[in-house]
Amino acid sequence: MRAFLCHNWGEAQTMKVEETSPPQMTEDGVRIAVKAAGVNFADTLMIKGEYQVRPSFPFSPGLEIAGEVLECAPSVKGVQPGDRVMAMTHYGGYANEAVAPARDVIIIPDSMDYTVAAGFPIAYGTSHIGLTDKLDLQPGETLLVHGAAGGVGLTAVEIAKKIGATVIATAGDKDKLKIAEKYGADHLIDYREEDIRERVKQVTDGRGADAVYDPVGGSAFNESLRCTAQRGRILVVGFASGNIPQIPANILLVKNLSVIGYYWGAHRELDPELVQDSFVELIDWFEDGELTPHVSNTFELADAAEAMEMLKTRKSTGKVVLTMETRH
Numbered sequence: 001m002r003a004f005l006c007h008n009w010g011e012a013q014t015m016k017v018e019e020t021s022p023p024q025m026t027e028d029g030v031r032i033a034v035k036a037a038g039v040n041f042a043d044t045l046m047i048k049g050e051y052q053v054r055p056s057f058p059f060s061p062g063l064e065i066a067g068e069v070l071e072c073a074p075s076v077k078g079v080q081p082g083d084r085v086m087a088m089t090h091y092g093g094y095a096n097e098a099v100a101p102a103r104d105v106i107i108i109p110d111s112m113d114y115t116v117a118a119g120f121p122i123a124y125g126t127s128h129i130g131l132t133d134k135l136d137l138q139p140g141e142t143l144l145v146h147g148a149a150g151g152v153g154l155t156a157v158e159i160a161k162k163i164g165a166t167v168i169a170t171a172g173d174k175d176k177l178k179i180a181e182k183y184g185a186d187h188l189i190d191y192r193e194e195d196i197r198e199r200v201k202q203v204t205d206g207r208g209a210d211a212v213y214d215p216v217g218g219s220a221f222n223e224s225l226r227c228t229a230q231r232g233r234i235l236v237v238g239f240a241s242g243n244i245p246q247i248p249a250n251i252l253l254v255k256n257l258s259v260i261g262y263y264w265g266a267h268r269e270l271d272p273e274l275v276q277d278s279f280v281e282l283i284d285w286f287e288d289g290e291l292t293p294h295v296s297n298t299f300e301l302a303d304a305a306e307a308m309e310m311l312k313t314r315k316s317t318g319k320v321v322l323t324m325e326t327r328h
């Protein structure tokens with residue numbers, strides 16, 4: 001099979017597509033012919049050895065895929081060869097074939113194409129559980145979403161509006177903010193030109209946001225501490241800015257704030273039933289036309305380095321997806 005392989009820790013530009021052996025089957029595995037793979041910020045960290053998972057060399061990055069089931073381990077139930085699925089992997093998605101744990105495989109409806117499905121699990125899964133379970137976001141509350149035009153940020157805007165919240169969206173330019181507005185954001189903040197704290201205070205009549213969804217970190221997190229309402233909640237989703245903030249505990253004390261650490265991937269083992277229930281609801285919403293996944297860019301597998309660079313430099317919106325079929 002063909003795979004985008006990493007032989008040493010480094011940048012994507014040092015990697016290339018190579019012929020390699022298909023992955024070995026596992027006792028709870030589902031072998032999938034990969035049609036498309038989502039590109040995630042975590043992939044850029046993994047190939048540098050900076051992610052929670054550090055695979056043995058050589059390996060292919062890629063945490064989410066979509067395709068057709070080829071084979072199932074004897075113990076697997078609920079999915080069978082020929083099924084159209086999306087799935088989460090620990091790595092290995094940038095390839096023609098991948099093996100995923102059965103619990104991380106979700107059958108997709110005929111109305112969902114493989115490109116959309118490949119970019120669906122992590123972004124929507126992260127935001128759905130993050131907003132409904134971790135933040136317990138309620139109708140009528142105000143949610144501040146950082147990186148609101150990115151993969152998880154945009155899904156957070158979309159799901160928060162479905163819940164009935166008022167959404168304040170931040171992004172780095174006006175074109176990105178237009179996308180957040182299209183997905184329902186009520187107030188827009190261009191953080192390169194506006195002061196986040198002042199604008200949030202302005203649109204909330206001085207009260208501040210009830211909750212914050214932060215996949216960015218850095219200065220965005222620091223601003224959040226100062227524009228969140230009394231008894232507010234801040235969900236730490238990631239650090240796309242590259243800067244991991246340090247939290248001054250005195251602000252938490254004075255404002256009675258809750259800062260919640262959230263690594264969605266761990267919930268696949270910590271609470272697989274929660275994850276499965278989450279996807280049941282998300283798929284229902286998609287089939288009812290209430291979710292509109294946004295894939296801004298697609299690349300062929302051979303151009304995976306370019307796709308990862310686009311994501312790393314924050315030039316994309318929504319999701320970036322690799323397709324396995326070569327166009328001529």
